Amino acid sequence: MEKEKLLELLEPQAPDEILDVIRDEVSELHPATLADLMDQFEDEDILPIFNTLDLEQKVAVFHHLSESTQQHLATTMRFQRLVKLVSLMSHDDRVDLLQSLDDDLKETVIRSLAKAEREDILRLSNYKEGTAGAVMTSDYVWIYKENSVREAIKKIKREAPDKETIYTIYVLGENRELVGFVSLRELMLATLNDKVEDLMTTDLVSVDATDSQEESADLLSKYDLIAIPVQDEAGRLLGIITFDDVMDVLEEEATDDFHKMGSVSLGKMTLADASISAMIIKRLPWLLILVFMNIFSGAGIAYFEDTIEAVVALVFFLPLLIDSGGNAGSQAATLMVRALATGTVKMKDWFRLLGKEVLIALGIGILMAVAVSFIGFYRGGIEVAVVVSLTMMIVVLFGSLVGMSLPFGLQRFNLDPATASAPLVTSIADIGGVLIYFGIATWYLGVGV
Known part of the structure; x- marks a missing residue:
């Protein structure tokens, strides 16, 4: 229509x-x-x-x-x-x-x-x-373990029209503590005089109301559940989190991570609904921080003024080299943030992945160094070509290691790894790139500082 x-x-x-x-x-x-x-x-x-x-x-x-x-x-x-x-x-x-x-x-x-x-x-x-209690619903069907199948089915028929899901029936003890669950199919196939406690499964997967939404989503996905029960400290059933609610949580988390990777967080607002003033307030702080961080890049350039005056051709390659380091770092950070978010990488994997990233970055850096060496030779001769090639290899390595390690470091201190945003990694790589480039040029060309 x-x-x-x-x-x-x-x-x-x-x-x-x-x-x-x-x-x-x-x-x-x-x-x-x-x-x-x-x-x-x-x-x-x-x-x-x-x-x-x-x-x-x-x-x-x-x-x-x-x-x-x-x-x-x-x-x-x-x-x-x-x-x-x-x-x-x-x-x-x-x-x-x-x-x-x-x-x-x-x-x-x-x-x-x-x-x-x-x-x-x-x-x-x-x-x-952000907790499981905040996304749970009290819209579920429960029965007592002492009930017969006949009593259980009668109760389910009475309550089913108003419930969000009836495929899993939660079984409670006399103090409303959660003791098990039974599927609707199991009830339908049982004889009417059977007892619920003889049919129920007691191997429960549940969360506490104070657990994080992400933990609830992980358990639902891991065990392929339609819903997961939420309990209080005494084990009493408070509610359930359904699969569609978890999908909403995962969408919100993914969106938030994407925003943080761009050094901005809109919270509950959407881009379409956010006012101009709200967008300015949300985006400005990190941009100001990054502006002042980049002062160090300017200070590094000022420190190597003599080197630049001696070999002006070096300036031509400055944007190319520091951008390459930043781009390599952003790639590594994006891969690592996502891997940590999905749980495919743990803190214990850091040292192993560090060695792997060194080899990957060196391979990429060497190939990029070979490519840029021809331009260096054309613009400034063999000496500039050597400086540019060495710098390319090292800045790519430096940027990649920063991008890979920063998310790990943030998680180590219980901070969100997504805060290791592309702009932040790029700014750190820029500062390092300037110092590496002109440091190598000063050493190799023998120009005094």
């Missing part, structure tokens, strides 16, 4: 039979597809289109809308409709929505909800951002 066709629902003169056809087509669309269409509309058209949907469609489509569109709808729709929508949303989604609204509207909506919903929202909102 095209965007323009959907807008026909707002035409006051459109014949009823045409509108009925469009509504039928809309009802057959997947909620994610319809949400993609609605995200393309101008603000003034979003709410009228949204209001043409039935309540079940609204809840399904709202889940897939962008955060900015969700906020627009929440702040423009009638209050009672907002309360009804929130009450029908999945438990974790409604917490995310309410936390994105201003405090007054958030509190008013919460006060208008049923007591059980209020308590659920407040409990889920108490967990620190």
Whole structure:
């Protein structure tokens, strides 16, 4: 369906039979597809289109809308409709929505909800951002271990329509402690008089509410789970983290790592929604730091003024050489940050990878040195060619080792390896490149400083 066709629902003169056809087509669309269409509309058209949907469609489509569109709808729709929508949303989604609204509207909506919903929202909102508790949902099915299969199935049938997932049923003890789980398939294949405790699996994979989101995502991926239970310190079941929630976490983490590699972090903002002032504030600090770091490059050039005056041809190769070191360092840092993020490389691998990187960088450096030696000979003769070649080999080695080691060093001190951004690595490589280049030139050419 095209965007323009959907807008026909707002035409006051459109014949009823045409509108009925469009509504039928809309009802057959997947909620994610319809949400993609609605995200393309101008603000003034979003709410009228949204209001043409039935309540079940609204809840399904709202889940897939962008955060900015969700906020627009929440702040423009009638209050009672907002309360009804929130009450029908999945438990974790409604917490995310309410936390994105201003405090007054958030509190008013919460006060208008049923007591059980209020308590659920407040409990889920108490967990620190970035923890498993912050992304879990209390929308799951549980049974007691003493239940029979007949009792369990009866409870599941009663609760299933309102639950996010029913494929894994969590089994609790008398104090609500998590003691195992049973699959829906196992229950369906068992006899009705069987006891749940005879069917359940007790080999649990779970996380604490205070564990990181990344740890939850790693365990879900490692054990191929649909959902992972979240417990408190006493082992009581608090909620579950589903696979789709983990996908959102992984997307956020990957985006954040990409931003950090560019020395900028937008947090919860998106590039489209961030204001000009916010973007300036987010991007300026690291740029200022890097400006002052590059003063050292200027100081290095000033220190070797005599060398430069003696062999002016050296200046021609300065950008080429220091950029090569920075580029090699950025490559190494990118590979290492990603490897650390995915867990394919550990701290214990540093020494082994250091030796490997030395060989790789030397191989790259020698080949690049051979390539640039011809230009050096053409521009300044054999002596300049030797200086440029030696420098190329060493700056590539230096930049690569900085790019590989910096993420390891940051992780060693419990800092995010992604902070080893390309601009930071490049700036360090630039400073080293200037000192290496003119140091070799001064030594080899015999020019006094």
